[in-house]
Each structure stands twice: as structure tokens, then as C-alpha cells.
Amino acid sequence: MSTFNVELKRVVDDSYDIEIGYALENKLAKDIESGLAGNVKKFAVITDTNVYPLYAKPIADLMKSRGFDCDVFVFEAGEKSKTRETKAIIEDEMLSKGYRRDCCIIAVGGGVVTDLAGFIAGTYGRGVPFINYATTLLAAADASVGGKTAVDTPLATNLIGLFNQPKKVYIDIACWKTLPEREVSCGLAETIKHACLASGELFEYLEKNMDALLNIDREPCEHIADENCKIKYSVVMKDERESGLREVLNLGHTVGRAVETVSGYRLLHGEAVAIGLTAEVMLSKKLGYMSDDEAQRVVDLLKRAKLPTGIPDYINREELVRKLYTDKKVRDGKLRFVIQRGIGEIVQFGDNVYATPIDEETAREIINII
Numbered sequence: 001m002s003t004f005n006v007e008l009k010r011v012v013d014d015s016y017d018i019e020i021g022y023a024l025e026n027k028l029a030k031d032i033e034s035g036l037a038g039n040v041k042k043f044a045v046i047t048d049t050n051v052y053p054l055y056a057k058p059i060a061d062l063m064k065s066r067g068f069d070c071d072v073f074v075f076e077a078g079e080k081s082k083t084r085e086t087k088a089i090i091e092d093e094m095l096s097k098g099y100r101r102d103c104c105i106i107a108v109g110g111g112v113v114t115d116l117a118g119f120i121a122g123t124y125g126r127g128v129p130f131i132n133y134a135t136t137l138l139a140a141a142d143a144s145v146g147g148k149t150a151v152d153t154p155l156a157t158n159l160i161g162l163f164n165q166p167k168k169v170y171i172d173i174a175c176w177k178t179l180p181e182r183e184v185s186c187g188l189a190e191t192i193k194h195a196c197l198a199s200g201e202l203f204e205y206l207e208k209n210m211d212a213l214l215n216i217d218r219e220p221c222e223h224i225a226d227e228n229c230k231i232k233y234s235v236v237m238k239d240e241r242e243s244g245l246r247e248v249l250n251l252g253h254t255v256g257r258a259v260e261t262v263s264g265y266r267l268l269h270g271e272a273v274a275i276g277l278t279a280e281v282m283l284s285k286k287l288g289y290m291s292d293d294e295a296q297r298v299v300d301l302l303k304r305a306k307l308p309t310g311i312p313d314y315i316n317r318e319e320l321v322r323k324l325y326t327d328k329k330v331r332d333g334k335l336r337f338v339i340q341r342g343i344g345e346i347v348q349f350g351d352n353v354y355a356t357p358i359d360e361e362t363a364r365e366i367i368n369i370i
Helices: 025-033 053-066 084-096 111-126 137-143 171-178 182-196 200-214 218-236 243-252 252-263 269-286 291-302 317-326 360-369
Strands: 015-023 042-048 069-075 103-109 130-134 148-153 158-164 168-172
Touching: 015 171, 015 269, 025 053, 025 069, 025 130, 025 168, 025 317, 042 053, 042 111, 042 130, 053 103, 053 137, 053 171, 053 252, 069 291, 084 111, 084 148, 103 111, 111 130, 111 137, 111 148, 130 137, 137 182, 158 252, 168 171, 168 243, 171 218, 182 200, 182 243, 182 291, 200 218, 200 291, 218 243, 252 269, 252 317, 269 360
Parallel strands: 015 168, 042 069, 042 103, 103 130, 130 168
Antiparallel strands: 148 158
């Protein structure tokens, strides 16, 4: 009997740039020509049915005009498409068109697109490079930093996936002008979440500039895009693999993800997060970490962003309570919540512990009052 040690120590630099600007299609093409993806000449643009005619097809046409081999792979828009089945369909389509390991994926769209495309890139050919071209405020706030990619299943949300960092992220604020108002509000939900967990100053900025943000005025939109990236980066750089601190980014998501799923995705992700944040501030107030005034400021700001703050009547509350147990923060069968302290800070419950167990009856009580 013998033992052979396979030593595979390595140092990996997964650093990348996030470029925030307007109409960045030509900058994307120029960067690729300058070697952003190495010597790759074959590009798979992955997008959804909403984004395809607006941005994905023009980007693919631009790539072709620059001499690159490029195809567009389109799936039905919406969270319902973020599944293993959609991933397999796209992979099979890529295989049928001759995509092998010498390719690069360009994700053009919102968070569902970047989550799915990033996951595909991490497993296709055992890993190919990818680039994110974020077209929504929600993607700019939530999906542009961190490298978390995943799909949903009937039993859990975002538990099947991997950490995979892009070559570069483009946040094209010009795209926000074409978003329905409902989608703009969804992006503001994640921005409000970031303010609640890390920046009282950003929260006050949102209170003062909400109308301008809903109108997609250039200066405040650039400001919140930059602030979102800074806040998320400050967390991710300390905990890339979600071993502790990164859980703070799940503020409002325990109830939020459950509401989103139980609604049958009638609620958009940001709308569900807004309801989850409302539940979280009620819980924080109950536990003594927020005042009545602070909790009301959060609820009022969500309302000003034209977001829901109550659970719709068509959602069964007991089904919602049961769904909480599919949250990825559950440990040993116990619900765990991230809790904010006032506005701009998260409660730390121990060394590298940022979520606390909450008994089912307390969770049910909170759910029944919103």
C-alpha cells in the first residue's frame, strides 16, 4: 500500500474591471479586439427574449462586422427560465453550432441572464471565459460583482451553481431608459438593500433623489451604480466564497426569495426583495435593533420607489412559512435571518457570524403582519 500526494497549490488572480457608462457596445468590441478574451474568435451571446432585439442582436451584429464568429442564444425572459433545463438546452445549441473550448460567452441582459450564462461558462468545456454586459439596474446592483452563478430548482433557489468571475463587466446606463418602470423599481430594491446594510449616507441620498432616479436622470443613476459596486465589492473582496460576511448581502432575501417562488413569479425579484426587507425591518424592530422611526423610513423609501411592502392576498401564508426552509442560510433545519442595526449596519452575532436563528413562530408572526 502506498500514498501519492498530488500537489496542486496555485495562486489565481480573478480581478476584473467594471465599466460604468453610456452606450458601451463599441467599447466592448474594442476591448475584445485588444485581447480582453485572449485570442478567442468565436463568441456566444446569451440573452433573453426581452433583451434580444434591443441590445443582444445589435452587439452580435457589431461583433460579426469586426470579423468575429458570433451566434445568439435566446431563452424566454423571466426567473422561471433560470433552470438546469434551460442551461442544458443552450449548451446543446452551442455544441450543435461547433462551440468548443476556444470560445467566449457574452451575457447580455439582467440578473437571470448573467446568472445562467456565468454558470454555463463555468462548466462548458470545463470552463470558458465570459463577459457580462448588464442592461438592467437590478443587474448593476446585484449581479455585476461577486461571481455567484446558479440556477433554481423546485426545491431550492440558487443552490445549484458555482463561483465564476467574468473577464469584465459593462454597466450600460443608457439601457435603463428602455426599462419598464416596474423593472427600474426592482433595481432600486437591491440599491435600498445595500444602503440598509452598509451606508446611511446612500440611504439619505436615495431619500433625496428618488424621483430623479425613477426618471433615470444621468447623474444620480451614475452615482448609485458606482455606490452599488463599491458596497458589494467591499463585502465580496473579504469573503468571495460566502463563508460568513457575504451572508449580509442576503438581507431581506430569506422572506424575499420565498415570496418570489410562492407567488409563481408573478412578483419580480426586486418586488419580492422589497417585501422581504419590510419583513426584515419588522423583525429587527421586534428584536430591538431598530427604532419605529428607522423601520418606517425603510418602508416609506420602498413605497417611494414604487415597490410593494405587503404580502399579496393571493399568497398562502402557511405555504410561505414552509418555503422559508429552502433558504440557503438554513442550518440544521433552523431558519436564519440577516438582521440590520438601524440604517447602514448589520448585526454581527459572533466571530464571522452575520445571521441568527429565528424560531418558526416568530417568523410566522412577522409574515402575518405584513
